[in-house]
Amino acid sequence: MQGLLDWLAALPSAVLYLVMAVIAAIENIFPPVPADTVVAFGSWLAARGSGSAVGAFLATWIGNVGGAAAMYWVGRRHGTAWLRHRFPSVMGGVQEERLQTMYARYGVAALFVSRFLPGVRALVPPLAGALRLSPFATLGATGLASAIWYGAISYLAYSAGADWDQISRTLARSGRLVAVAAAGLAAVALIAVGLVWRARRARVGGAG
Numbered sequence: 001m002q003g004l005l006d007w008l009a010a011l012p013s014a015v016l017y018l019v020m021a022v023i024a025a026i027e028n029i030f031p032p033v034p035a036d037t038v039v040a041f042g043s044w045l046a047a048r049g050s051g052s053a054v055g056a057f058l059a060t061w062i063g064n065v066g067g068a069a070a071m072y073w074v075g076r077r078h079g080t081a082w083l084r085h086r087f088p089s090v091m092g093g094v095q096e097e098r099l100q101t102m103y104a105r106y107g108v109a110a111l112f113v114s115r116f117l118p119g120v121r122a123l124v125p126p127l128a129g130a131l132r133l134s135p136f137a138t139l140g141a142t143g144l145a146s147a148i149w150y151g152a153i154s155y156l157a158y159s160a161g162a163d164w165d166q167i168s169r170t171l172a173r174s175g176r177l178v179a180v181a182a183a184g185l186a187a188v189a190l191i192a193v194g195l196v197w198r199a200r201r202a203r204v205g206g207a208g
Contacts, residue, residue, distance in 0.1 A: 013046060020059045024060045060150045113145075
């Protein structure tokens with residue numbers, strides 16, 4: 001990891017943005033890629049050079065949503081069986097079953113919340129494509145969640161001080177807090193959607 005960070009530190013701002021976009025896109029294909037750390041480090045470097053927080057954010061967001069869109073269309077074209085065979089690090093197991101169950105019950109809200117959860121977020125676009133969910137709903141939920149996630153990381157790193165080690169520790173703590181917050185958001189969103197769904201059923205039953 002240190003070698004990668006040293007290499008990033010030597011790049012011009014324009015090339016740095018391109019690398020950030022590519023790594024954010026690859027995260028959708030190979031989740032172990034340390035995209036969050038690279039994005040944070042790139043944003044921090046941009047603040048120390050001629051870059052901008054907006055440039056760092058846009059590069060990351062466009063790359064991540066572009067990668068998600070590509071995986072959505074791969075899933076839509078080839079289906080779940082092919083995805084499990086070609087991308088075992090993304091597809092398969094309990095996580096896939098859980099996401100299918102959540103979507104069947106809560107719809108787009110489940111896709112949005114799942115993009116905040118480590119180990120699950122890379123699964124959302126290809127599975128949504130394989131299940132032939134609406135591309136507009138899928139990419140809308142993905143784009144909004146990605147904007148929130150990477151916007152927070154980019155801003156935190158860009159506006160931080162000069163000590164990268166301190167930033168990385170803060171990022172690690174923030175990552176844990178985001179995971180806890182995402183779990184709470186998931187619970188609130190799913191409960192709210194469930195209540196709306198039950199209210200609609202009650203109105204339909206009363207009308208009948």
